Amino acid sequence: SRVVLIDDLIATGGTAISGFELCKILKTRVVEFCAVINIPGLDGVKKIHQYHDGFYKNVSVFTLIHDSMVGDESS
Numbered sequence: 001s002r003v004v005l006i007d008d009l010i011a012t013g014g015t016a017i018s019g020f021e022l023c024k025i026l027k028t029r030v031v032e033f034c035a036v037i038n039i040p041g042l043d044g045v046k047k048i049h050q051y052h053d054g055f056y057k058n059v060s061v062f063t064l065i066h067d068s069m070v071g072d073e074s075s
C-alpha cells in the first residue's frame with residue numbers, strides 16, 4: 001500500500017519520522033508527506049531526508065505555506 005502522511009507542521013521532523021517508521025512497520029510505503037507549514041531554521045525536511053542514512057530521501061515533502069513566506073526570526 002502507498003500512503004500520504006499529513007501533519008500540521010514540520011519542526012524538527014521527529015513526528016514525521018515516527019509516522020514514516022509506523023508505516024514501515026505496517027508494510028506500507030510513504031509516497032508523500034504534507035504539512036501546513038515548515039518552521040524555518042529547524043531543518044526538519046533535511047532531517048527527514050537524512051534519517052536512517054537517507055532511507056526517506058526520495059519522499060516528497062509538500063507544505064501549503066512556503067518557507068519564503070515565513071520569516072526566520074533566529075537570524
